[in-house]
Amino acid sequence: MNLNKVVLIGRVTRDPEVKTIPSGQMVCSFGLATNRVWSNQGEKQEKTEFHNIVLWRRLAEIASQYITKGSLIMVEGRIQTRSWDDSSGNKRYRTEIIGENIQLGPRSANQPTLNNKEIPVVEDKPDKEIKVEDIPF
Numbered sequence: 001m002n003l004n005k006v007v008l009i010g011r012v013t014r015d016p017e018v019k020t021i022p023s024g025q026m027v028c029s030f031g032l033a034t035n036r037v038w039s040n041q042g043e044k045q046e047k048t049e050f051h052n053i054v055l056w057r058r059l060a061e062i063a064s065q066y067i068t069k070g071s072l073i074m075v076e077g078r079i080q081t082r083s084w085d086d087s088s089g090n091k092r093y094r095t096e097i098i099g100e101n102i103q104l105g106p107r108s109a110n111q112p113t114l115n116n117k118e119i120p121v122v123e124d125k126p127d128k129e130i131k132v133e134d135i136p137f
Contacts, residue, residue, distance in 0.1 A: 004078040006076070006079055007074065007075075008075050009073070011073075012030055012068065012069055012070060013033050013050065013069065014031050014069055015067075016028045016029065017029050018064040026061055027056055027060050028060035028064055029055075029096075030063070030067065031050055032050070032051045032075060033048050033051075034049050036049070053077075053096070053097050055102070059102060063102065071105060072106065074102065075102050076101040076102070076103075079098075081093055081096070
C-alpha cells in the first residue's frame with residue numbers, strides 16, 4: 001500500500017495568485033511557511049520551511065476570497081513534483097502540495113469572527129459543490 005499525504009499548518013507568505021486555465025477550471029497558488037522549534041543543549045533552535053501550495057476548482061475560489069498574506073491555515077493534500085524545460089532548454093523541477101482540504105485559521109481583529117464557533121473545514125470533492133454562502137464568515 002502507498003500513501004502520499006501531507007498536513008501542514010502555517011502562515012501564508014504571499015497573497016494567493018488565481019488563474020483560470022483554458023478548460024475553465026480555476027487554480028490558485030501561494031506560499032506557506034511552517035516553523036519547527038527545538039532545543040539543542042538548552043539553546044532554542046528554529047527552522048522555517050517554505051512550501052508551494054496549489055488549490056483547484058472551488059478551493060481556489062474560496063482561497064482567493066478569504067486567504068491573504070499572513071493568514072494562518074491548515075492544508076491537507078499530497079506532494080507532487082512537476083517538471084518543464086525553461087527558455088534555455090534546462091530541465092526545471094518544482095515540488096508542490098496539491099491541497100485537497102483546507103481549514104482557515106482565526107480571522108484578524110478587523111475581520112468578522114465566527115462567534116466562538118468551530119472553524120469550518122473546506123474539502124475539495126468534485127462531486128460535492130461548495131457554496132460560498134454556506135461558509136459562516
